[in-house]
Amino acid sequence: xxxxxxxxxxxxxxxxxxxxxxxxxxxxxxxxxxxxxxxxxxxxxxxxxxxxxxxxxxxxxxxxxxxxxxxxxxxxxxxxxxx
Numbered sequence: 001x002x003x004x005x006x007x008x009x010x011x012x013x014x015x016x017x018x019x020x021x022x023x024x025x026x027x028x029x030x031x032x033x034x035x036x037x038x039x040x041x042x043x044x045x046x047x048x049x050x051x052x053x054x055x056x057x058x059x060x061x062x063x064x065x066x067x068x069x070x071x072x073x074x075x076x077x078x079x080x081x082x083x
Contacts, residue, residue, distance in 0.1 A: 007069045009043035015059050015066070016041075029058035 016026050023041070027034040030059060039045035047055065056063045 005043045005046055008046070008067065009041050011069055012055070015043045015061060017058055019061075026055070026058055032055040034061060 002060070014019075016023070021029070023037045027037050030037075031054065036045065038049055044076050052063055052066060056066055059066075073078075
């Protein structure tokens with residue numbers, strides 16, 4: 001499993017949780033299966049371009065925001081660097 005896929009998986013889960021959505025909520029909003037959403041978040045599967053579009057729409061973000069891995073790093077750093 002590649003680094004890009006792992007980063008994307010983490011980013012998707014982060015965005016979904018920020019929107020206070022469950023995997024079931026996201027599946028319902030996108031028309032994708034819960035099994036597929038789970039597989040993406042576990043970095044087992046990669047979404048197609050069409051799936052990326054419906055996921056972004058359901059999360060009310062632009063497609064490019066799904067790949068903003070630096071934001072995830074910033075959030076991780078803030079949580080791990082607390083005194």
